[in-house]
Amino acid sequence: MTTAAEGEVEALRQRLAEVEGTLEAIRRGDVDALVVAGPSGPQVFTLQGAQDPYRMLVERMNDGALTVAADGTVLYCNRRFAELTETPLEQVVGRSLLSWVPAGRHDSVEQLLQEAVHQPLHREMTFVRSGRSLLPALVWAGPLDTGDEPTLLVTVTDLTARLHTEELASAERFARSLLEQATEAVVVCDTTGRITHLSRAAERLSGSAAAGRPFHDVFPLDLLPSDHEALLEVVTGIAPAGNKPACLQGIEVTIGHRALKDRHFLLSAGPLTDSGGNPMGCTVTLTDITERKRGEEHQAMLVAELNHRVKNILAIVRSVASQTITNSASLTAFKGAFDGRLRALALAHDILTMQRWADTRLSHLVAESLAPYRGLGADRVTTAGPEVLLPTQIVVPLAMTLHELTTNAVKYGALSAKTGRLEVNWVLTEDAGLPCVAITWTELGGPPVAARPATGFGTKLISRLGAYDLDGNAHLDFKPEGLTCTLRFPISERRNLLATVEAG
Amino acid sequence: MTGQHILVAEDEGLIAMDIAFMLERLGFHVIGPVAEVDEVLQAAKQLGQIDCALLDVNLRGRKVFTALPALLDRGIPVFLASGYDGDSFFPEAYRTLPRISKPFNEEMLRRIVLGGRQQKLASA
Numbered sequence: 001m002t003t004a005a006e007g008e009v010e011a012l013r014q015r016l017a018e019v020e021g022t023l024e025a026i027r028r029g030d031v032d033a034l035v036v037a038g039p040s041g042p043q044v045f046t047l048q049g050a051q052d053p054y055r056m057l058v059e060r061m062n063d064g065a066l067t068v069a070a071d072g073t074v075l076y077c078n079r080r081f082a083e084l085t086e087t088p089l090e091q092v093v094g095r096s097l098l099s100w101v102p103a104g105r106h107d108s109v110e111q112l113l114q115e116a117v118h119q120p121l122h123r124e125m126t127f128v129r130s131g132r133s134l135l136p137a138l139v140w141a142g143p144l145d146t147g148d149e150p151t152l153l154v155t156v157t158d159l160t161a162r163l164h165t166e167e168l169a170s171a172e173r174f175a176r177s178l179l180e181q182a183t184e185a186v187v188v189c190d191t192t193g194r195i196t197h198l199s200r201a202a203e204r205l206s207g208s209a210a211a212g213r214p215f216h217d218v219f220p221l222d223l224l225p226s227d228h229e230a231l232l233e234v235v236t237g238i239a240p241a242g243n244k245p246a247c248l249q250g251i252e253v254t255i256g257h258r259a260l261k262d263r264h265f266l267l268s269a270g271p272l273t274d275s276g277g278n279p280m281g282c283t284v285t286l287t288d289i290t291e292r293k294r295g296e297e298h299q300a301m302l303v304a305e306l307n308h309r310v311k312n313i314l315a316i317v318r319s320v321a322s323q324t325i326t327n328s329a330s331l332t333a334f335k336g337a338f339d340g341r342l343r344a345l346a347l348a349h350d351i352l353t354m355q356r357w358a359d360t361r362l363s364h365l366v367a368e369s370l371a372p373y374r375g376l377g378a379d380r381v382t383t384a385g386p387e388v389l390l391p392t393q394i395v396v397p398l399a400m401t402l403h404e405l406t407t408n409a410v411k412y413g414a415l416s417a418k419t420g421r422l423e424v425n426w427v428l429t430e431d432a433g434l435p436c437v438a439i440t441w442t443e444l445g446g447p448p449v450a451a452r453p454a455t456g457f458g459t460k461l462i463s464r465l466g467a468y469d470l471d472g473n474a475h476l477d478f479k480p481e482g483l484t485c486t487l488r489f490p491i492s493e494r495r496n497l498l499a500t501v502e503a504g
Numbered sequence: 505m506t507g508q509h510i511l512v513a514e515d516e517g518l519i520a521m522d523i524a525f526m527l528e529r530l531g532f533h534v535i536g537p538v539a540e541v542d543e544v545l546q547a548a549k550q551l552g553q554i555d556c557a558l559l560d561v562n563l564r565g566r567k568v569f570t571a572l573p574a575l576l577d578r579g580i581p582v583f584l585a586s587g588y589d590g591d592s593f594f595p596e597a598y599r600t601l602p603r604i605s606k607p608f609n610e611e612m613l614r615r616i617v618l619g620g621r622q623q624k625l626a627s628a
Contacts, residue, residue, distance in 0.1 A: 051513060304588055308562065311587030312516060315607035319522030326525075393564070397517055461521070468517035 059330035064156035202416035344403030385426035414446035443482035548574035
């Protein structure tokens with residue numbers, strides 16, 4: 001080889017080394033520009049200039065962008081990713097992507113990275129910011145061909161705003177369905193007091209198209225002036241002296257629609273404000289409490305009625321005691337007579353309670369009154385008569401009458417002798433066209449009956465009750481062979497039609 | 505009070521007997537007792553001498569109040585007997601009428617009718 005040839009080889013070697021050095025420098029990024037000689041003179045190619053727009057784009061973009069190794073180690077990230085994860089920029093590179101992912105989700109992120117080495121893919125996932133708050137994000141990852149180790153390009157899109165919008169929409173749907181499904185009448189007004197939304201129940205109450213109309217036109221409420229003012233403040237959101245309008249709760253109102261005149265409502269109203277506390281309008285709720293109120297009134301009426309009855313019974317007891325003592329020869333006699341009468345009263349109330357103060361069967365009352373003497377034998381005490389329903393107010397006086405007759409029979413009459421018999425029969429008949437019942441009490445086979453003074457309490461009570469409480473008459477006949485008593489009193493037609501139906 | 509005519513309305517026979525008995529002992533001449541609102545009205549319109557009236561508020565399920573003007577317009581003092589407590593049961597116009605609560609005894613009865621009579625004398 002010649003020296004010239006050797007020199008040429010050496011020069012070429014040097015140039016080759018130079019080119020390799022340049023290429024290495026370009027690869028390392030040390031070269032800003034290349035000057036290449038060409039037919040039209042030297043041309044300058046700026047490598048830095050060529051990357052700048054992309055770098056700027058990456059730094060300015062609204063998504064987080066990073067390059068990561070296949071194991072998740074961050075090789076590069078833009079400013080936005082650091083912001084999104086609330087991590088200082090200089091602390092991001094070298095850290096694992098997994099460090100912003102909840103421990104339980106590491107597997108799925110690792111799998112994502114493995115798959116993304118082969119082909120781009122995207123997935124929604126949640127990052128944990130350095131401040132521990134959550135970052136919902138859409139992650140896109142794809143292979144970055146660098147020729148060396150497999151590297152990935154990752155972008156992170158913040159989904160917070162989108163989710164917020166979705167949440168708002170869903171909250172709106174939720175509120176709307178709540179409003180529509182509400183069994184109570186709920187009305188939403190704007191700050192001018194015009195109705196913007198109504199629940200179905202409120203629509204029904206309004207009786208006409210209500211949306212867009214002033215609340216007070218659609219629902220003319222019967223309110224106290226002070227409540228009216230307070231409601232107006234809530235509806236308009238304007239309160240005197242800059243105070244916030246107070247909520248109204250549980251005010252009883254009626255609505256001035258003819259169809260609703262008998263119904264009572266409980267009104268509640270409160271201002272609606274936006275997140276800044278500015279008035280947006282109000283909600284008004286009207287709860288129909290008519291049934292509840294009727295129930296309360298009914299209960300109050302029942303309590304008053306019970307009190308009335310108790311007082312009346314006490315007055316009856318007082319009367320019985322007072323009359324018995326007047327007609328008793330001794331305290332022992334009083335005790336016996338009063339006890340018996342008190343038991344007759346108790347029996348009548350037992351029967352009424354058993355029937356729940358509804359109509360009582362005459363046969364039942366007669367049987368109960370004579371029950372203590374049934375042991376005398378079936379042939380000695382007989383009763384017979386059709387089924388008759390007695391109005392409630394007749395039960396007590398009739399029980400008292402039967403008691404007086406029975407006591408007399410046991411003391412002086414047919415049941416005081418061993419062979420005496422008692423027959424109690426009744427028939428349905430008519431008096432002046434009105435249905436009435438006639439009871440005949442017949443005593444037979446007892447000791448001879450002496451004419452008895454008509455001034456005894458028992459006698460007085462029987463004739464008095466017969467005329468007064470039974471609206472009929474009681475006739476006592478002290479025949480020598482035995483006492484006869486006839487009781488006639490009307491009973492309403494309706495009750496006995498019912499009795500006939502039941503008996504049939 | 506001897507010889508005074510008092511109209512009595514009470515629908516429970518046993519109580520009516522007791523009231524009539526007490527009033528007679530107090531020297532009254534008892535008209536009735538009657539048991540229905542219509543009978544009170546009838547007595548108020550037709551009977552010449554009624555000096556006062558003792559009326560149970562509830563007569564066979566009807567309230568006696570409708571019969572009151574007929575008596576009050578004649579200047580007849582009315583005493584109400586009732587098992588009900590509290591004002592709310594009584595129409596406002598009749599809340600100032602003397603009331604006697606059941607059960608009552610002769611002394612209570614004497615005081616109320618005497619008080620009512622004196623009221624009448626004072627206002628006359």
